[in-house]
Amino acid sequence: MNSTIQHARIHCFDFPRDRIIGDSQISSSHVWIGALELFDSNGMKGLGFFQSLSAPLPDASFISALFSQQCLPKMRNRTPEGLIHQLSRPRGGNIQPLPYHLDQAIDQALWDLAAKRVNQPLYQFFGGTKNKVKAYGSGVCYHMTDQQVFDFYSAATKHNFSGYKVKVGHPDIERDIARLQLVTDAVGTTPLLMVDANEAWSPKEAIRRIRAFENAGFPIYWVEDPILRHDTRGLIEMKAALKDTYINAGEYLNLAGKKALVDNDAADVINIHGDFSGAHKIAWLCAEKGISVSLGNTPMELGAHIASALPETLYTEHSMLNWDDIVAKPFVIENGHIVLPDTPGHGLSLCPTAIKELSPSIAESR
Incomplete structure (x- = not known):
């Protein structure tokens, strides 16, 4: 052709x-x-x-x-x-x-x-074989009221996600802990619990916060973007101090920045996004070193296609956003997984x- x-x-x-x-x-x-x-x-x-x-x-x-x-x-x-x-x-x-x-x-x-x-379906064109990819539920909930947070995560349990992410980074640590309690009350203690600070902390403060969360009874599976994106030394310090919590970083970095995280073993999980070509490149480097990757929010969950094809992929984020209103048939969530359509291309149309x-x-x- x-x-x-x-x-x-x-x-x-x-x-x-x-x-x-x-x-x-x-x-x-x-x-x-x-x-x-x-x-x-x-x-x-x-x-x-x-x-x-x-x-x-x-x-x-x-x-x-x-x-x-x-x-x-x-x-x-x-x-x-x-x-x-x-x-x-x-x-x-x-x-x-x-x-x-x-x-x-x-x-x-x-x-x-x-x-x-x-x-070909896009995930197959990428080289993937699975038409379902594991997702975690994410409220992007920092500015929601307590009741809205509880109601959102309670409703999200219908999808049977195996993990949920909570936005933290408030100046008052007790407010962060209260949010973790609200989400746990809504989803239970079985699913994994992730937090995302969006660079709110210094390395020492990040370590202090995660330990405080753990002492309050909330084991954290991963902490995402806890400190400034280019603070490679700080991420390495956190990784050494927090033995049981994965460090997830790279969301705000370009390909060269993500490569620096890989080269310096500065994160346990590299967060990649909607740039399919760039995701291929960084995922290849991660696979060479056995470093896991995750897919953050991508428009209409398009990133699930590439998640199907990449080795070492842990999770794809799903925030149940109503930007799906602009597409004819949004992707379906089934038992904690995003289901990819077996139609040519990514399967979305306006x-x-x-x-x-x-x-x-x-x-x-x-």
Whole structure:
């Protein structure tokens, strides 16, 4: 098949969240998410997603103009297969990240389109064999009230997750402990308990907090992003001090930053996200050293496809976010696992009703 990339369509969605989500550093009450559809010369399309947490996305015409100027000229008349396997070394002014994670949307859409062109589910195209991947429940609950936290995690137990993650990092340690108690009251003591501080602590404070959680009766399976992302020495200190708690890090780091964690044995689990091509690379390095990986939140749980194919994958995060409202058929959760569709590509398509009611702007890039 030699059909090539020709044009794109941009959608920008704007609607309220069904709950306030956030962590020790940020909160969000609105879904500002965009969709990128890439079309080849046969009319087949791939779909990817970009987003903003802190402010509304600009009009789709702005994103489309940006895409037309900086991205499409390098992609037009190229195959998606060639683009996802292309190696390049940006130099000088070319080293500029695209806003709103648009680069991840491009990567997702190219992989989706490439898998569709060979009529394979994306997880199989990645090399995976399992159409179910283990997930943990995550409330992204830092700014929710106590009652909202209890109600959310109680409702989440219907999915039979084997682990649950709680946002911590409050200045008052007793508030963190109270949150752990609320979640344990809701889900029971059998599931694993993870915490995520979103870089709220210093290394010594992180060690003190985890020990305090344990002394209060809450064994912690992993602590995620406890300290500043580039503090490799601090992560190593934590890893040595907390023998029974995994250190999960890397969410905020690029490929080079994640590689530094691997090279320095600075984390027990490397957190990878929605960049499929980058995830492949870092997972290969992790597999070489027997280091586990986890998939953090990815739009519509797309990361579950790559989780199926990667060795050493522990968990994929599922936060039951209502950004799923923009797709026709969200992934199903079955007995604590995300079920991947056995249809070509990643199996997600935009919901026509959502396009009509929740997408105030649409634009074409040609």
